[in-house]
Amino acid sequence: MEKNNYDVIIAGAGPAGTTAATLLAQYGHSVLLIERDQHPRFHIGESMLPMSESVMQRLGIDWDKGNLKKGGAEFIDEVSGRRTYFPFEGKYHTFQVERSVFDKRLFDNAIEHGVIVKQQERVMSVICAESNVQLDTDKAHYQGRYLIDATGRDALMGKKLRSIDKIKNLGKFALYKHYKLAENEAANDLFAHGNIKILLSDIGWIWCIPLTEGRLSVGLVVQKNTSGELKQAALFEQAIQASPYMSELLIAAQTLSEVQIEADFSYRNTQRYGRRFACCGDAAGFLDPVFSSGFFFAVKTAEFIADQLHKGLVSGTEGAEELHQQGDAFYQKGFKTMHLLIERFYCSNIVENLFFESDRQLDIKREIVALLAGDLWQENNSFQQGLLCGRNKMA
Numbered sequence: 001m002e003k004n005n006y007d008v009i010i011a012g013a014g015p016a017g018t019t020a021a022t023l024l025a026q027y028g029h030s031v032l033l034i035e036r037d038q039h040p041r042f043h044i045g046e047s048m049l050p051m052s053e054s055v056m057q058r059l060g061i062d063w064d065k066g067n068l069k070k071g072g073a074e075f076i077d078e079v080s081g082r083r084t085y086f087p088f089e090g091k092y093h094t095f096q097v098e099r100s101v102f103d104k105r106l107f108d109n110a111i112e113h114g115v116i117v118k119q120q121e122r123v124m125s126v127i128c129a130e131s132n133v134q135l136d137t138d139k140a141h142y143q144g145r146y147l148i149d150a151t152g153r154d155a156l157m158g159k160k161l162r163s164i165d166k167i168k169n170l171g172k173f174a175l176y177k178h179y180k181l182a183e184n185e186a187a188n189d190l191f192a193h194g195n196i197k198i199l200l201s202d203i204g205w206i207w208c209i210p211l212t213e214g215r216l217s218v219g220l221v222v223q224k225n226t227s228g229e230l231k232q233a234a235l236f237e238q239a240i241q242a243s244p245y246m247s248e249l250l251i252a253a254q255t256l257s258e259v260q261i262e263a264d265f266s267y268r269n270t271q272r273y274g275r276r277f278a279c280c281g282d283a284a285g286f287l288d289p290v291f292s293s294g295f296f297f298a299v300k301t302a303e304f305i306a307d308q309l310h311k312g313l314v315s316g317t318e319g320a321e322e323l324h325q326q327g328d329a330f331y332q333k334g335f336k337t338m339h340l341l342i343e344r345f346y347c348s349n350i351v352e353n354l355f356f357e358s359d360r361q362l363d364i365k366r367e368i369v370a371l372l373a374g375d376l377w378q379e380n381n382s383f384q385q386g387l388l389c390g391r392n393k394m395a
């Protein structure tokens with residue numbers, strides 16, 4: 001008869017779910033990972049941050065293979081002609097990844113580590129009781145000692161507990177499309193450096209992320225109110241045509257997908273853990289795509305939770321509601337820093353006032369690079385300290 005009782009049940013097999021699953025299996029716990037889709041499945045979010053590297057090492061994932069090296073992040077204002085570049089060098093290196101392929105790799109890796117997986121099975125309801133967790137999917141009933149909610153922006157527990165708190169004033173919605181580029185000078189240069197380009201636009205900003213085999217992810221994140229007259233696809237095309245760089249890059253490019261939309265994505269989950277459950281990745285909160293922090297927070301929160309939960313499972317204290325209190329407070333420092341940085345991007349023109357000036361202040365530039373790399377828990381980053389105190393060195 002099929003086993004239906006596990007130490008840990010994880011809902012959602014994106015990067016957060018597969019990371020938590022693999023780490024807990026490495027510790028020797030029995031883990032069930034339930035995914036409503038079937039890998040490989042499309043997911044937006046291709047640009048990585050360097051500080052995910054240590055988690056990938058623990059998982060045994062060599063991400064040098066099959067991905068494009070990301071040189072750094074470039075910010076460009078084509079109207080004023082100003083631009084700046086934050087390179088990832090030395091201890092900071094990372095990649096641009098095709099998420100369908102990479103998420104499947106993380107999923108297969110979890111299986112190799114002994115995780116029991118179910119695909120095309122949706123978690124419908126869960127009860128976190130005093131002594132165990134009872135979970136129903138559309139196909140079966142399971143029991144466990146603990147639930148990890150890694151359902152991404154579906155936020156299983158956040159919705160159940162009504163603890164989703166929308167964050168205003170960041171990006172309103174994103175329109176995106178994939179291309180295969182024709183060979184030209186702009187394309188060759190883009191793939192040689194592998195940078196993410198962030199182009200400022202009247203109504204928000206455009207991301208340009210090179211992938212392997214000549215593929216390109218392009219997104220328009222809209223922050224300002226638009227007239228509403230233009231349909232989404234037309235709004236996207238208009239923004240692309242208004243950019244001389246994008247127009248040149250896309251000459252003779254082949255379209256790989258229609259324009260797609262993601263909206264209403266900024267929120268925090270105010271109840272990220274409780275009796276016999278914890279949320280990681282987007283299920284714990286998501287800010288905005290601008291500094292590419294989503295995947296990084298997904299694997300980092302999964303790591304925090306897996307390490308702490310392991311201790312709880314070994315000592316039999318996993319039912320204690322405060323199990324994740326300390327780890328969560330630590331994680332919140334990183335999340336808050338990124339939130340403040342993103343808020344400055346949208347609301348106080350940090351790119352114009354600080355990023356474009358940073359070549360004249362190399363100590364600040366180094367500190368900004370650290371934050372853009374996801375190095376959010378250093379003690380001596382004075383730019384970060386200024387942000388957290390509500391000011392920065394330029395103020």
Ligand SMILES: Cc1cc2nc3c(=O)[nH]c(=O)nc-3n(C[C@H](O)[C@H](O)[C@H](O)COP(=O)(O)OP(=O)(O)OC[C@H]3O[C@@H](n4cnc5c(N)ncnc54)[C@H](O)[C@@H]3O)c2cc1C
Pocket residue numbers: 011012013014015016017034035036037043044045046047048049121122123124150151152153154156174219262265280281282283286288289292293294295296298
């Ligand atoms: C427009 C946009 C652009 C982005 N760009 C970037 C970027 O460049 N770089 C970056 O790092 N991040 C980016 N992100 C964010 C990034 O994609 C996410 O932060 C990341 O995927 C979070 O991982 P996760 O595992 O928490 O959630 P997900 O990757 O969403 O995985 C959750 C999984 O749970 C499954 N699931 C949901 N509900 C259930 C259920 N009830 N039962 C079973 N399974 C379920 C889903 O099918 C899914 O596979 C972007 C986000 C947006 C909106």
